[in-house]
Amino acid sequence: MKYREIKPNGFLNNFVQCFWYYETTDTEIQHTILPDGYFDLIAEFENETLTTVKLTGIWTKPKDIQISKNAKFFAIRFKLLAIEYIFRKEIKSILDSIVNLPFSFWSIDKYKTDEFEKFTSEISNNLETSIKLLKPIDSRKLKLFDFVYEQKNKSVPIEIELRNEPWGDRHFAIKDPNDIGIDIVTYTESE
Known part of the structure; x- marks a missing residue:
C-alpha cells in the first residue's frame, strides 16, 4: 500500500x-x-x-x-x-x-x-x-471557514468559541443545517 x-x-x-x-x-x-x-x-x-x-x-x-x-x-x-x-x-x-x-x-x-x-x-x-473568475468572497466567510477547521483540531467546543467571535447566527449559511445538512457544532465534532 x-x-x-x-x-x-x-x-x-x-x-x-x-x-x-x-x-x-x-x-x-x-x-x-x-x-x-x-x-x-x-x-x-x-x-x-x-x-x-x-x-x-x-x-x-x-x-x-x-x-x-x-x-x-x-x-x-x-x-x-x-x-x-x-x-x-x-x-x-x-x-x-x-x-x-x-x-x-x-x-x-x-x-x-x-x-x-x-x-x-x-x-x-x-x-x-x-x-x-468567481464573485468576490466575503473575507469574513473565509475567516469563518478557517476558524471552523482550526476548531476541529482543538478540544474547546465550537459553540463556546463562536460566542466570542464577531459574527452572529445569520451571517453565514454554514450555520444553517438546511444548507449543508449538518449543523456547525455537529460538523466540527465529526472526527
Whole structure:
C-alpha cells in the first residue's frame, strides 16, 4: 500500500485540503473511513484502467469500504467552501453518499495512473483560474471557514468559541443545517 498527499498553495488552500494518491498491491484491503469534515473527488483505477470518477459527501458516521487489489486513486480532498464556489451545489445532496460523475469530468479520463503529479498540477491550475473568475468572497466567510477547521483540531467546543467571535447566527449559511445538512457544532465534532 502507498499513500501520499500534496498540499495546495496560495488562495487554493481555502478550497482544497490536499490532493491525495493511494495504491494497493495484490491484496484487497478493508478500510473504515472516519468522518473528517471534508468531501472528496476520487478517480479510481483498477489494473491501470479508469473505472470510477465520483464525488463523496461529508461522512457523518464511520463507513466501511473494500478496496480492490491493484487499485490506484487520484483524489482531491475539498473544504466546505468549495461546495458553494467550485461545485455550486449544496453538500446535503451528497451527505453520507456518493455521486458518480462522467469519466470526462475535469478531463480526468486523460490521465494515466503514473501521472499523479501532472493531475495535481493541471487541476490546481484549472481551479486557480476558475476561482479568479468567481464573485468576490466575503473575507469574513473565509475567516469563518478557517476558524471552523482550526476548531476541529482543538478540544474547546465550537459553540463556546463562536460566542466570542464577531459574527452572529445569520451571517453565514454554514450555520444553517438546511444548507449543508449538518449543523456547525455537529460538523466540527465529526472526527
